Amino acid sequence: MGGGEIDVPKVEPEELFKQRLERLERAIMLKEPDRVPIWAFCCFLPVKYLGTTYAKIAYDYEEFKKGTIKFASDFDFDTITAVPGIIGTTVLGLALIEEHPDIAPPVIRMTGPIHDILQDRYTKWPGRELSENTYPQFVGGRFMEADEYDKLADDPLTFINETLIPRVYRSLEKPSSARAYGTLIKLGTELAKLSKVTRELVMELKNKLGYPIFPRALTEVVLDIVGDFMRHPTYTIMDLYRVPDKVRNACDSLAPLATKLGIIGGQTASKLKELYGVNIVLVFIPLHLNEFLSPKLYGEFYWPYLKKLIEDIINAGFTPWIFFEGDHTPHLETLRELPKGKIIAMFERVDWKKVADIVKGHQCIMGGLPGSLLISGTPKKVEEHVKNLLELMKPGGGFILAPAEASSLDFKPENLRAAIEAVKKYGTY
Secondary structure (H helix, E strand, O other), rough: OOOOOOOOOOOHHHHHHHHHHHHHHHOOOOOOOOOOOEEEEEEOOOOHHHHHOOOHHHHHHHHHHHHHHHHHHHOOOOOEEEEEEEOHHHHHHHHOOOOOOOOOOHHHHHHHHHHHHHHOOOOOOOEEEOOOOOEEEEEOOOOOOOOHHHHHOHHHHHHHHHHHHHEEEEEHHOOOOOHHHHHHHHHHHHHHHHHHHHOOOHHHHHHHHHOOOOEEEEEOHHHHHHHHHHHHHEEEEEHHHHOHHHHHHHHHHHHHHHHHHHHHHHHHHHHHHHHOOOOOOEEEOOOOOOOOOOOHHHHHHHHHHHHHHHHHHHHHOOOOEEEEEEEEEEHHHHHHOOOOOEEEEEEEOOOOOHHHHHHOOOOEEEEEHHHHHHHHHHHHHHHHHHHHHHHHHHHOOOOEEEEEOOHHOOHHHHHHHHHHHHHHHHHHH
């Protein structure tokens, strides 16, 4: 394994599962576990380490399953998040959420085969628009004009179904065509296949390797939905200055749908709790425009909607898992407004001293392993980084170490091993 293998404790999977689950649950509840948990958050999989390609992982669910098992076997994490796709079909979930709430949550995950079926304009994939060894990309685009905000605000479902979806998905350009009907049938078949493989993977991770996996749903804050899937981030930010009232009205109309998508997704995921052997259900909320907004704009157009979304998900009995992408340092104070100990706050890039001063002890904090360090650092530098970070974040509990950048997929195995060993050395209570 070129230094990548790590000695997993010789403990039966059932006992490992109990130890890891308690470790994670206590950290999420702001209590001190036996040591700081390690969450392998890698979105896709480390194809270079596994000796495969992004195209194989993206288009072959069995290859993805096999790679996940190998990665989880070679390193001693406490849990792992790896999915064979990226966010790319949120608008389809929104379109279905009122009349077909049972099938809306699963459709928001874009995989390679689903990209081929829908022929979407949002994403590019290895072996298709990209070379076989290129990470899948969400490119978005401008699929709505500024003068259409009123239509979106007046009737968001009609606008999404009749105007947006035909513009975005080539296979659904003519909604009443045989091609569109066939596309929807193929999509349903593919989603069933993906669900089956996902469940098999979770059970193998649990029963053979002792990994607890929390069922999860997904939704997004409304300004990100507008920016990512309708107007493009650049034009959306310009609209905040040019037509602020129209943006606000559209967000007001879309917000209940985004909340419903998260809550119904959580209810669907809850059905897996007993099978997975856990009590926590996560609703993942990745943030995108947060880094690009001034505190004033963030406070006016972003935080009120995000706060309400989080509170509604908490009140529904689920744990919001929020990925604060980019540098969220300017907006940390707002997290003090949320109920204590009710979310997982995952940071990509942030001033960790300010996180410790402002957020620590109020919410569970996750992240801390920069991809650049895992890629170009040395084991000694990794150990030193983890040691310093744990000195800051470990006291009192409520911290989970995790890579928080997709770029960490090309990590050096010896660096990841050094991070795990450093947690075991400096992260015990």
